[in-house]
Amino acid sequence: xxxxxxxxxxxxxETKLEFPxxxxxxxxxxxxxxxxxxxxxxxxxxRDGRVLFPAVEYDPETGEALTETVEVGPEGTVDGWTWVAxxxxxxxxxxxxxxxxIRPDGADTAMVHAVDAGDEATMSxxxxxxxxxxxxxxxxxxxxxxxxxxx
Amino acid sequence: xxxxxxxxxxxxxxxxxxDDARSEVQLLVPxxxxxxxxxxxxxxxxxxxxxxxxxxLTGGPxxxxxxxxxxxxxxxxxxxxxxxxxxxxxxxxWVRLQEGxxxxxxxxxSGKSSPANPLELWPQQLDPYYLAPLGVDPASLAGIQARxxxxxxxxxxRDFAEVVARSRRAARSNPNAQLxxxxxxxxxxxxxxxxxxxxxxxxxxxxxxxxxxxxxRGDKARQLCSRPAWIRGLDHRxxxxxxxxxxxxxxxxxxxxxxxxxxxGGPVDVAELCAVFSPQEIxxxxxxxxxxxxxxxPSGGPLAGNPVMAAGLIRIIxxxxxxxxxxxxxxxxxxxxxxxxxQNLVCLLEGE
Numbered sequence: 001x002x003x004x005x006x007x008x009x010x011x012x013x014e015t016k017l018e019f020p021x022x023x024x025x026x027x028x029x030x031x032x033x034x035x036x037x038x039x040x041x042x043x044x045x046x047r048d049g050r051v052l053f054p055a056v057e058y059d060p061e062t063g064e065a066l067t068e069t070v071e072v073g074p075e076g077t078v079d080g081w082t083w084v085a086x087x088x089x090x091x092x093x094x095x096x097x098x099x100x101x102i103r104p105d106g107a108d109t110a111m112v113h114a115v116d117a118g119d120e121a122t123m124s125x126x127x128x129x130x131x132x133x134x135x136x137x138x139x140x141x142x143x144x145x146x147x148x149x150x151x
Numbered sequence: 152x153x154x155x156x157x158x159x160x161x162x163x164x165x166x167x168x169x170d171d172a173r174s175e176v177q178l179l180v181p182x183x184x185x186x187x188x189x190x191x192x193x194x195x196x197x198x199x200x201x202x203x204x205x206x207x208l209t210g211g212p213x214x215x216x217x218x219x220x221x222x223x224x225x226x227x228x229x230x231x232x233x234x235x236x237x238x239x240x241x242x243x244x245w246v247r248l249q250e251g252x253x254x255x256x257x258x259x260x261s262g263k264s265s266p267a268n269p270l271e272l273w274p275q276q277l278d279p280y281y282l283a284p285l286g287v288d289p290a291s292l293a294g295i296q297a298r299x300x301x302x303x304x305x306x307x308x309r310d311f312a313e314v315v316a317r318s319r320r321a322a323r324s325n326p327n328a329q330l331x332x333x334x335x336x337x338x339x340x341x342x343x344x345x346x347x348x349x350x351x352x353x354x355x356x357x358x359x360x361x362x363x364x365x366x367x368r369g370d371k372a373r374q375l376c377s378r379p380a381w382i383r384g385l386d387h388r389x390x391x392x393x394x395x396x397x398x399x400x401x402x403x404x405x406x407x408x409x410x411x412x413x414x415x416g417g418p419v420d421v422a423e424l425c426a427v428f429s430p431q432e433i434x435x436x437x438x439x440x441x442x443x444x445x446x447x448x449p450s451g452g453p454l455a456g457n458p459v460m461a462a463g464l465i466r467i468i469x470x471x472x473x474x475x476x477x478x479x480x481x482x483x484x485x486x487x488x489x490x491x492x493x494q495n496l497v498c499l500l501e502g503e
Binding site: 019082085102 | 209211267279283284287295299346347390391393396399
C-alpha cells in the first residue's frame with residue numbers, strides 16, 4: 001500500500017484536541033449554567049407554553065427567540081438511555097454508567113446526561129431520577145455531577 | 152428551478168482500511184488523479200474545486216489546506232473547502248456550476264480516523280456548553296436512538312442484525328470494502344452489547360480513506376461520458392441539535408431534503424444510504440420513503456467501510472457508478488452530518 005507513495009518510515013506528530021477559547025455564554029446559557037452552580041435546573045418557555053430543557057436561546061422548531069426562564073425539576077424522568085460499560089477519559093464518571101435523556105418535572109424536552117445507576121439492570125425508560133450536584137461548583141454543565149435513581 | 156443537466160462523469164475512491172500509513176494528502180493524490188483520468192477532463196480546464204474534510208481528525212487548524220496539493224493549486228485555481236463530508240463539497244460545486252460560466256468541477260473528501268479514538272474525538276463537534284463537556288460520544292448517542300426505535304415498536308434487535316448481515320454480504324462484491332463476509336443474524340445477536348441495545352457490529356468500522364468526483368454540465372458531460380449520471384435534484388436540511396429536543400426515531404430533515412431534491416417516493420433502483428449505525432438505515436428508509444423493491448446499499452454501505460468525510464461522497468459515487476454502467480436508471484444517494492442523522496443530504500440521480 002505504501003511502496004508506491006514512497007513512504008519508508010512513519011513520521012508522526014502529536015496534537016492536542018481542545019476548545020481553548022473563553023466565551024461569553026450570554027443571558028440564557030449563562031443563566032442555565034449559573035443555575036446549576038446554585039443547584040437549580042432552568043428551562044425556557046416558548047410561545048406555545050412548552051418548556052424547553054436545557055434552556056436554549058432559540059426555539060429549534062420556529063427560530064423564536066426565547067427569553068423567559070423557568071425553574072424545573074429537580075426530579076425527572078428517563079425518556080431513553082444506553083449503558084456505557086467502558087467509560088472513556090472524556091466521560092463524566094470513571095465507572096460504568098448510563099447516558100440518558102432526562103426530562104425534569106415541568107419540562108417538555110430532555111437533556112443528555114449521566115445516570116450513576118451502578119448496574120445496567122437498574123435502568124429503564126420511565127424511571128425516576130434526581131440530580132446530584134458537585135460540592136465545588138464552577139458554573140459548567142458538569143456541576144451537575146450525575147443523576148441518581150430515586151427509589 | 153435548479154439546473155438538471157449537471158452530471159457525475161468521473162470518480163475514484165481508496166479502499167477502506169483500518170489504518171493506512173499514508174497521510175490524507177497522500178491518499179488524495181492518486182485518487183484525484185484517477186477520477187480526473189476517468190472523466191477525460193483536462194486537469195487545467197477544471198473550473199472549480201471543492202474539498203470536504205475535518206480538521207479535528209488531523210488535529211490542527213487549517214489542516215485541510217495541505218490537501219490542496221492533490222488538486223494542484225498552481226497556476227492558481229478557483230477552490231473552496233467545507234468542514235463537512237465531501238458530499239457537501241459536491242453540493243457547493245453543483246451550485247457553482249449552475250452559474251453557467253464553467254463546465255466542469257472537481258470534488259473530493261477525505262478522512263483518517265485511525266490516529267485518534269473516535270469516541271473521544273467526536274464529542275468535540277457537539278454544542279460546547281451542554282454536550283461536549285460530558286464527552287457525549289457517537290456510540291452512546293446511537294444507543295439512545297436505537298432504544299428509542301425499539302421502544303417505539305418500529306424495529307427489533309433482529310432488524311438491526313439483519314441490516315448488518317445484509318451489508319456485509321453485499322460488501323463481498325465491493326473491492327473497496329473493509330468488512331465483508333457471510334454472517335447470519337443469529338450469530339450477530341449472540342454477541343455482547345457495546346452501547347446497549349447496540350452491539351459492536353451495529354457501529355461503523357474505524358476507517359481511513361478518500362474519494363473524488365468530477366462533475367460536468369450539459370454537452371460537456373455528453374461529450375466525455377457515454378452515459379452520464381445526471382443529478383436531477385440535490386438538497387440538504389438540518390434538524391435541532393439537542394438530541395432531547397426531537398423524535399430520534401425519525402429524520403424530518405431527510406424527508407424534507409428528499410422532497411426538495413425532487414424525490415417523492417416513486418420507483419428507484421438503488422439507494423445508497425449513509426447509515427453509519429444499523430438502526431439508522433431503518434429510520435432513513437422510512438424518512439426518505441423508499442419502496443420495498445429498492446436495493447439498499449449494494450456496496451455494503453458505511454457498515455462495511457466508513458471513511459468519515461468521504462463516506463457520504465462515496466454514496467453518491469456508488470449510486471452514480473450503477474447509472475453509468477447501466478445497471479440502474481434511477482438512484483438515490485444520501486449523506487449525513489452531525490450526530491444521529493441531524494443533518495441530511497439527498498441526491499437524486501438518473502440516466503438519460
